[in-house]
Amino acid sequence: MSKVFIALQTNEASRCIVQAILADNPDAIVNRQPAMIKIDVPDRMVIRRETIEEEVGRPFDLQEIHVHLISLSGHVDESEDEFTLSWAR
Amino acid sequence: MDMKVKKKLALKEKFALMTRGLAWETSYEPMEAVYPQMAYEGLRIHNWDAWEDPFRMTMDAYWKYQAEKERKLYAIIDAFAQNNGHLGVTDARYINALKIFLSAVPMLEYNAHRGFARLGREMRGVGPQIACQMQAIDELRHAQTQIHSLSNYNRFYNGFHDWKHMSDRVWYLSVPKSFFEDACTCGPFEFIIAISFSFEYVLTNLVFMPFISGAAYNGDLGAMTFGFSAQSDEARHMTLGLEVIKFMLEQDPANLPIIQRWIDKWTWRGVRLLTIVAMLMDYMLPKRIMSWKEAWELYFEENGMALFNDLARYGIKLPDCTELIRKEKDHLSHQAWNAFYTAGMMTNFHTWIPTPEEMDWLASKYPDSFDQYYRPRFEHYRELEKAGKRFYNTSLPQLCQVCQIPMLFTEGDDPTQIAYRQVTHQGDKYHFCSDYCRDIFTHEPDKYVEAWLPAHQIFMGNCFNPGDDPSAAGFDPKKSVLDYWHIAFGRDNMDFEGSEDQKNFAAWRDQATRN
Numbered sequence A: 001m002s003k004v005f006i007a008l009q010t011n012e013a014s015r016c017i018v019q020a021i022l023a024d025n026p027d028a029i030v031n032r033q034p035a036m037i038k039i040d041v042p043d044r045m046v047i048r049r050e051t052i053e054e055e056v057g058r059p060f061d062l063q064e065i066h067v068h069l070i071s072l073s074g075h076v077d078e079s080e081d082e083f084t085l086s087w088a089r
Numbered sequence B: 001m002d003m004k005v006k007k008k009l010a011l012k013e014k015f016a017l018m019t020r021g022l023a024w025e026t027s028y029e030p031m032e033a034v035y036p037q038m039a040y041e042g043l044r045i046h047n048w049d050a051w052e053d054p055f056r057m058t059m060d061a062y063w064k065y066q067a068e069k070e071r072k073l074y075a076i077i078d079a080f081a082q083n084n085g086h087l088g089v090t091d092a093r094y095i096n097a098l099k100i101f102l103s104a105v106p107m108l109e110y111n112a113h114r115g116f117a118r119l120g121r122e123m124r125g126v127g128p129q130i131a132c133q134m135q136a137i138d139e140l141r142h143a144q145t146q147i148h149s150l151s152n153y154n155r156f157y158n159g160f161h162d163w164k165h166m167s168d169r170v171w172y173l174s175v176p177k178s179f180f181e182d183a184c185t186c187g188p189f190e191f192i193i194a195i196s197f198s199f200e201y202v203l204t205n206l207v208f209m210p211f212i213s214g215a216a217y218n219g220d221l222g223a224m225t226f227g228f229s230a231q232s233d234e235a236r237h238m239t240l241g242l243e244v245i246k247f248m249l250e251q252d253p254a255n256l257p258i259i260q261r262w263i264d265k266w267t268w269r270g271v272r273l274l275t276i277v278a279m280l281m282d283y284m285l286p287k288r289i290m291s292w293k294e295a296w297e298l299y300f301e302e303n304g305m306a307l308f309n310d311l312a313r314y315g316i317k318l319p320d321c322t323e324l325i326r327k328e329k330d331h332l333s334h335q336a337w338n339a340f341y342t343a344g345m346m347t348n349f350h351t352w353i354p355t356p357e358e359m360d361w362l363a364s365k366y367p368d369s370f371d372q373y374y375r376p377r378f379e380h381y382r383e384l385e386k387a388g389k390r391f392y393n394t395s396l397p398q399l400c401q402v403c404q405i406p407m408l409f410t411e412g413d414d415p416t417q418i419a420y421r422q423v424t425h426q427g428d429k430y431h432f433c434s435d436y437c438r439d440i441f442t443h444e445p446d447k448y449v450e451a452w453l454p455a456h457q458i459f460m461g462n463c464f465n466p467g468d469d470p471s472a473a474g475f476d477p478k479k480s481v482l483d484y485w486h487i488a489f490g491r492d493n494m495d496f497e498g499s500e501d502q503k504n505f506a507a508w509r510d511q512a513t514r515n
C-alpha cells in the first residue's frame, strides 16, 4: 500500500477544498506546515466538485485547484466532476 | 424543427478536440523527416495515439489559470516590497540563502524553458507536444518571477548585483549549470527523464515544499510566493514525466533497459545537485521546520518509493545508488557547510559558524553523526575565529568530472575517509566523487571529457579579470579571479559577522521598530 498526496497553499479557497477532501476521504491524514497543508490518503484520493461547491457556496471548476496547488503524487485522472489521485490502476 | 443543442462539451471531449484534434499526419514529407529526433536514442514507439493525457488542460484554461497565478503572485510581491518586508525576516543570515537561490535557480529555470521549447517542436505526438509547450512557458515564468521577487533584495543587500554573470562563472555554480547543460544536450527522451521525472517528480518537492515552507516560516513572503507559484506548475510537469515513462515502457519491452539506465543516472545526478539544498535547510534557515534528513525521509524515501513501487510492474528497479544515498543523508548538509565555510573567501554570500543552540538542534536531528564528526570541527573553527585566525581554505579543490562538486563526500561506511574514484581515458586521468559519477562517465566518456571545470580553468589562466597580467609583479591570482566573477572582496564574501549586510539590517530594523 502506498500513499498519494496533495499539497495546497493555505488560503481561503483551499480551506474549503481541504474540508471537501476530508469529507470525501475518511482515511485522509492532514499535515499542516508553514503556509502549506499536505494531505495524504492511502492508495486513492478523490476530490469532488459537488462537495467543494457545498463548502464554497458557489459553482466551482475543479481546474481552479491549479491556482492553489503546490504538489501532488500518484496517477492523475481529471473530469469535470472528480479529480482523483491513485496508485492502483 | 427542433435542434439538439448541446450546452457544453464535457472536459474529455473538449480536450480531445482541442489537442488531438489539432494534429495531422503529414502527406508530402514522411513523419520521420518532420520529427527527426524521435529515433536516435534507440527507443521503439509503435503508436503515438496510446498517449494518455493526465491533465485535461486546454490552452484557454491554461492561460486563464496562469494569469490568475501571476496576479496573485505580483500582488503579494508588491505588498512585500512596499512594506519593506525584507526587514521582517527572522535573521539577516537567512538572506544569504536567497543569494545562492538567485545565482543558481533562475538559470536552471531558463534552461528548462529552452529544453521544453525544443521538445514542444520535436515530440511527435500532439499530447506531449502541447504539454511541453505549456511547460516551456511555465519555466520562463519561473525564471522571471524569481528574478523579479529577488530584485527587491538587491536594493538593500550585497551579493545580488550580478547573478547572471556569476551563474556562468563562479566555481560552485558550475554544478547546477553543468547539470542542466548535460540534460539539454541529451536526446529528447533522456531530457524528459532527466528533468520531468528524476528532477521534478523525485526531487523538486524537496526544494519547493520544505525549503519554501521554511522561507515562509522565516518571514519571507516573497520567496514563499514565487516558490509555491512555481511548484503549482510542477504538479503538471511531474505528471508529464510519469506519463512519458509509462508510455515508453508500455510501447515496447526493449525500451526498459534504456529507461532504467536514464533513471539510475539522473536520480544520482539530481541527488548530488540537492547537496546544496540540504545545506540551505540545515544551516541557512534561522527557524527550521524539519531537518534535511527528515525532509529526505518524507519526500524521497516515502513519497518517492511509492512511485518506484508503482513502476515495478514494468520491471523498473530502484536505482543502485539509493543505498549510498541512505547512508549519506546523515552527513550531506554538514559536509557541504564545512566546504562553503572554509571556501568563504570565494563565495558570493556570507558564511558563519552555527550558534551553540543551532548545534544542539543539529545534534538532536542527527544523533548518529553531528556530535561525533561535525561539532568538534565547527567548535575548532570557532576557537580559531576567537583567536583572530579564521580558517580559510586558499587552495583549489579537485572536482568530480561529472557532478563538478569538490571532493567533499565521504565513503558510505566511513565518514572519516573522503571518497575518490579515478579512471584513465585515452591517456588522461579523470577524478570522481563516487562510483555512480564514475559509471556515468565511463558510459559516455566523450561527453564528459568536455566538462568546463572551474578549478582547472583557473589553473589554466582562463578565469583572470580581463586586462590583468599574471606575469606582472605583485599579481594576486585570488583577487583577479574574484574580480572576474564580479565578487567584491570584503563586501560580498567572507564572514556574516561584521559584514555590511549585518550592520545595515540591524540599523534598518532598529529604525523600523522605534521612534
Ligand SMILES: [Fe+2]
Pocket (backbone or CB within 6 Å): B109, B112, B138, B139, B142, B230
Ligand atoms: Fe520550473
Ligand SMILES: [Fe+2]
Pocket (backbone or CB within 6 Å): B272, B400, B401, B402, B403, B404, B405, B432, B433, B434, B437
Ligand atoms: Fe560526482
